[in-house]
Amino acid sequence: MNNNVSLITKNPLRTRKDVIELFHQISEPLLAYFSEGSARLHVGDTNAHYGHDIAGMEAFSRVLWGLIPLLAGGGESKLWKIYMEGMKNGTNPNHEEYWGEVHDFDQRLVEMAVFGYALALAPEKIWDPLTNVEKDRLYKWLNQINQKELVPSNWQFFRVLVNIGFASVGLPYDKEKQEESLLKMESYYMGDGWYSDGHNEQQDYYISFAFHFYGLIYAKVMKEKDQKRSREYIDRAVTFSEDYIYWFASDGSALPFGRSLTYRFAQGAFWSALAFADVEVMDWGVVKGLVLRHLRWWMKQPIFTKDGLLTIGYAYPNLMMSENYNAPGSPYWALKTFLVLTLSEDHPFWQSEEKPLPSLEKRKVQKHPRMIICHNEKQDHVFSLTSGQYLKSVHGQNDAKYGKFAYSNQFGFCIQKGIDGLGQGAFDSMLSLSERDGYYRVRKRCEVVKWEKNSLYSLWKPWHDVKVETWLIPINEWWHVRINRIDSYRELDTVEGGFSIPIEKDGVPTVPKVNQEESILQSENGVAVLLTLAGSGIRDMFGERTHTLVKTDPNTNVLYSSPTYIPSLKGSMEKGSVKWFGSAIFSSFGDEDPIPVWEEFPKVDQNEESFHVYYKGNIIYEAKFLK
Incomplete structure (x- = not known):
């Protein structure tokens, strides 16, 4: 067994320091898998409907869902220098590892969202060190999302995240397209905290780790600029939490249901987002317990390769249950749950004693x-x-x-x-x-x-x-x-x-x-x-x-x-x-x-x-x- 995998199983996951260490244990095995120009990660040879090249860019971007909260919370990572180099090359049309011009409904539109997230949460890390030329290239590459069609689903939030990232660093953004996406997502709202993932019959984990996760980020970042919508997103998340807690067992596991189960501990990202947005929906010790027990349960499952890479599957590697959009790097969306690392040690989330599930109806x-x-x-x-x-x-x-x-x-x-x-x-x-x-x-x-x-x-x-x-x-x-x-x-x-x-x-x-x-x-x-x-x-x-x-x-x-x-x-x-x-x-x-x-x-x-x-x-x- 890879030493990192062995250490993961021994990590007690009780404190902020433990969770930081877990991120390092999950991310550092990736160091050997970056492309020469650092703009892609090649972590496996299976494919997705969008092909190997875009899959490499996807793997690169998804690690940022955990890396950015670590940096925003004052942490450091061996990966960051590589990431800055990869981002510069990936957005440079003259570099051989350029991420390319995107099309309507392109997978790269999905992966753009985390860069908006990064601009909003850690601009001093990702934006300030860039030269004016590099800033212009990043802006132009990301701004393609305002010119392309998105799937009428949780994808609409990807444009929103990119644009709030632009706004956070003083860049112009497409207010009309932004409002169009926000209104489309409003049309998916069903009431009682629940959305459907587009106009369909799907109410699964996308409601927690997409709609509410992104909505709570929006509420925190835009609380002064868009007070009414930010308040609505928080109120809806509070109501949703009263149902969603029933999807979790007292041992930290969650109900396997629906698609994208290969994102695994992203199931717990909703609770991290509540803490990030400072929404005291229940005792902080209960929220802390939901996040940490969930991580502990997942780290006991055989979900890593011997080299320490996340696999496609659920509780073990299993391509048969995957979707056509599951590439080797797709599972790193699970790192969304590391959003709690933005919270300082003195935040009540970390200061509270971990508590079990409250008494629930049978x-x-x-x-x-x-x-x-x-x-x-x-x-x-x-x-x-x-x-x-x-x-x-x-x-x-x-x-x-x-x-x-x-x-x-x-x-x-x-x-x-x-x-x-x-x-x-x-x-x-x-x-x-x-x-x-x-x-x-x-x-x-x-x-x-x-x-x-x-x-x-x-x-x-x-x-x-x-x-x-x-x-x-x-x-x-x-x-x-x-x-x-x-x-x-x-x-x-x-x-x-x-x-x-x-x-x-x-x-x-x-x-x-x-x-x-x-x-x-x-x-x-x-x-x-x-x-x-x-x-x-x-x-x-x-x-x-x-x-x-x-x-x-x-x-x-x-x-x-x-x-x-x-x-x-x-x-x-x-x-x-x-x-x-x-x-x-x-x-x-x-x-x-x-x-x-x-x-x-x-x-x-x-x-x-x-x-x-x-x-x-x-x-x-x-x-x-x-x-």
């Missing part, structure tokens, strides 16, 4: 992301029941990242490796349907999504003549219920999966929680796997399906590289029939004996007018159908 309905989030602090388990999000752009594994019924910080979720069989399909937390040919379809875009009491209802069509209605109903920290009504004009096989559970962790086989013969519990209506790490199971509530354990291919789960077991139920339908499928999904973590909970499960009854879900003899949920 169940939180979040209407904008269309989630019911279940929180179990005792088991460090956070899972969401989800319906209705989907991505218009096909970047890779959209069905797995947005369309599943449930997502979990402890079980993760699986992606599809291939189309040959259930092991490659890895259909955890999904209902998959096949025309009896081995090719399966799952939920993609929902045609209808609505809240029904405390459940989440969706209507979706895997084929134009197959209609599926789904109710997702939380019961408690161990159980949730799914009711599916399928109206089909096709002969179908169906497979429904619970949470996937790894066969080994960190290269060590998971030891059964009970003896080997009893680690897989089978009953008339279900199957469960009970291992030391966790327990996962599924029960059929109508008694028509058979249970099975699906063993997935390795590297399909975003948290665990080993194959996983998915407790599953198999069923079938004849052409022109309507069928009800009900399942109770079991999950368990920690030392508590799971067997008594597994044996006392939710039940359901159903007729032509309604269905009722019971647990321990009490009605938990009732749905009446419209005729």
